[in-house]
Amino acid sequence: MDIVENLELAARYREILRQALYVVRSIDADGELSTAQTSTLNMLAAAPMRIGLIARNAGIRVPSATEQVTKLAAAGLVERVPSHTDARVVEVRLTEEGRRTLKAANLRRNREMARAFDSLSPRERQAINLAIPAIEKLNVALSP
Amino acid sequence: MDIVENLELAARYREILRQALYVVRSIDADGELSTAQTSTLNMLAAAPMRIGLIARNAGIRVPSATEQVTKLAAAGLVERVPSHTDARVVEVRLTEEGRRTLKAANLRRNREMARAFDSLSPRERQAINLAIPAIEKLNVALSP
DNA sequence: GCCTAATAGTTAGGGTGCCTAACAGTCAAG
DNA sequence: CTTGACTGTTAGGCACCCTAACTATTAGGC
Structure with missing residues (x-):
């Protein structure tokens, strides 16, 4: 895999992970x-x-x-x-x-x-x- | 999509998100x-x-x-x-x-x-x- | 032109969820 | 019976997010 491609993949990957986790947490926060x-x-x-x-x-x-x-x-x-x-x-x-x-x-x-x-x-x-x-x-x- | 299937998918999804984010954070923590x-x-x-x-x-x-x-x-x-x-x-x-x-x-x-x-x-x-x-x-x- | 309402950003305080270091108690092996 | 390994707890700390309350500025209606 190309280095540059990899860098971009990694960056996007990190980004969506962070967002996804906090979105999920905000849903969970409504409950018990x-x-x-x-x-x-x-x-x-x-x-x-x-x-x-x-x-x-x-x-x-x-x-x-x-x-x-x-x-x-x-x-x-x-x-x-x-x-x-x-x-x-x-x-x-x-x-x-x-x-x-x-x-x-x-x-x-x-x-x-x-x-x-x-x-x-x-x-x-x-x-x-x-x-x-x-x-x-x-x-x-x-x-x- | 089946409810049960969905519940399991959601649970696993949540799980890997949490792990993935903290794994990435621990990598980042080594740096500046x-x-x-x-x-x-x-x-x-x-x-x-x-x-x-x-x-x-x-x-x-x-x-x-x-x-x-x-x-x-x-x-x-x-x-x-x-x-x-x-x-x-x-x-x-x-x-x-x-x-x-x-x-x-x-x-x-x-x-x-x-x-x-x-x-x-x-x-x-x-x-x-x-x-x-x-x-x-x-x-x-x-x-x- | 002036007052009010909206807008941009900061500050204060709080919460989750993870970490390492240091500790107490218990077990196992020599 | 002591030494070392192991299980869990405590103490302290950090990253990252949030809401509520505030300040400063701009814009719109009269």
Whole structure:
């Protein structure tokens, strides 16, 4: 790939990323849950999980995961359950309220997103769909 | 598009956005310029621009643009030039040093990005390339 | 010409979400 | 039983965005 082309691609890529993230955040801001909180809850909906694994899955550091969990716990959406096999470990588990709240938040958000996705052509939706795994791979390649 | 499918697409989309932005930021953090600063400088490289237009182009509010410009001006990379036709207006213009710094930063960043893009297949690169306009459109559709 | 309304930008204060460094507690291995 | 590795928390800090409230200037109606 041409260097100049690459530079332009990279610049545009960075630009739309920034915009996209903040647009998504502004949608999330209307609701009960922030973007990162939803992301964490969605992870925990599959299975209870310890802090370190939350961090690893989210691609963030352990203290950042602690922070998110602390917020969620304060809101009563998750609970910390000490592991009985290893006293260092904390299992984080959705509460019933957490599950309800997440469900509602996902629905609400989905309505907004669906409205936006509907304004795209099938080709465009497909383009985003196809790009997602590539961006995931790029994220890994760019990670330290 | 199916609701469930859409929900999953939206969730994954949100997830990779967050990761991608912070990965890019961590690359930028090694250099002289932050992500937002580079983005602003790149915009100004084309032409001098007033604060309001910077904000509009970047999809941010005017005070946020002021903040970025203030940082850049403090670093000597841009200068505020009062308009002589309208005393309320401030034109922001790259300094020579700003131009040099931006060029160097773009080169350095490009090396990093190119390395990452090289680890993708041509198909994957193409997928990202094609998705960019679609994401741009989605950003607009999601904006308030 | 003057007052009012609109407009450009700044300042102040706040919030999210990430980071590193330093720490406490627990476990495992010699 | 001590040393070293590991899990999570705390403290402090930074990038980047926001809204609300302000100042200065311009423009339009009377």
